[in-house]
Amino acid sequence: MTESKADELQQEGLRLFQEGLYDEAIRRFSEALEHFAEDGREVEAGEMLNNIGVIRRKQSRWEDALESLTEAHRIFARVGDLTREAQALGNVASIYAVLDRKDEAIKSWREAANIFEELGDRQRQGETLMALGLSLFKMGRRQEGVAAYQAGIAYLERPTLKQKFMRWLLAVQTRVLS
Numbered sequence: 001m002t003e004s005k006a007d008e009l010q011q012e013g014l015r016l017f018q019e020g021l022y023d024e025a026i027r028r029f030s031e032a033l034e035h036f037a038e039d040g041r042e043v044e045a046g047e048m049l050n051n052i053g054v055i056r057r058k059q060s061r062w063e064d065a066l067e068s069l070t071e072a073h074r075i076f077a078r079v080g081d082l083t084r085e086a087q088a089l090g091n092v093a094s095i096y097a098v099l100d101r102k103d104e105a106i107k108s109w110r111e112a113a114n115i116f117e118e119l120g121d122r123q124r125q126g127e128t129l130m131a132l133g134l135s136l137f138k139m140g141r142r143q144e145g146v147a148a149y150q151a152g153i154a155y156l157e158r159p160t161l162k163q164k165f166m167r168w169l170l171a172v173q174t175r176v177l178s
Contacts, residue, residue, distance in 0.1 A: 006035030006044065013051065022055045029055075043084070046075035050088055057095060066095045086115035090128050097135050105135055113152075126155030146170070 003011075013028035033048035053068035073088035093108035109132035116125035133149025136142075153159065153167045 004035065004039065006032045006039060006041070009035065010044070010048065013048075017051070017055060022059055026052050026055055042075055042079050043081055046072045046079075046081075046084065046088075049075065050084070050091065053091060053095075057091070062095055062099055066092065066099070069095060082115050082119055083121070086112040086119070086121075086124065086128075089115070090124075090131065093135075094131070102135070102139055106132065109135070122155040123157045126152040126157075128152065129155065 009028050009032035013025045013032060016022075016025035016028060029048045029051045033045050033052075036042075036045040036048060049068045049072035053065045053072060056062075056065035056068060069088055069091045073085060073092055076082075076085035076088055089108045089112035093105045093112065096102070096105035096108060109128055113125050113128040113132065116122075116128060129148050129152025131152075133145045133147070133152055135145070136148055137145030139145070149166075150170045153163055153170065156163055156167075159167060
């Protein structure tokens with residue numbers, strides 16, 4: 001099977017993104033989006049919107065990022081791609097948090113964590129709960145934040161050294177306070 005024009009544009013966009021040429025990458029992803037949409041390849045079109053949203057987030061273009069990521073989420077939900085839907089929700093939540101739309105961020109992270117739980121993806125469920133926990137903690141909801149973070153870190157299948165240390169530290173804290 002030969003690569004379509006949309007696939008070529010997507011690969012070019014990824015290359016440009018990796019080189020840090022964000023505006024050019026957005027142009028390629030936008031072109032690929034049009035081709036994927038014309039070909040009826042909704043999942044791939046959603047991926048292009050997600051890529052555009054991630055770049056806009058890196059550029060601190062929060063409202064633009066939110067628009068792209070929200071549309072990507074809608075597409076993934078409509079086609080029933082739960083993994084991508086949850087990933088897009090997590091991305092949307094991170095934008096809501098930056099925009100100080102805390103309740104929407106918390107709701108989105110919880111929805112994403114629930115989907116990952118449904119899928120049995122403990123690693124991503126844990127990462128999502130940790131992000132939720134940090135956000136709750138920063139909002140002053142310390143106990144709720146620590147509980148969510150602790151639950152998240154327990155789910156991680158491949159924790160980093162820092163995460164292993166935090167897991168140990170939280171376990172010690174729980175034993176001391178019990």
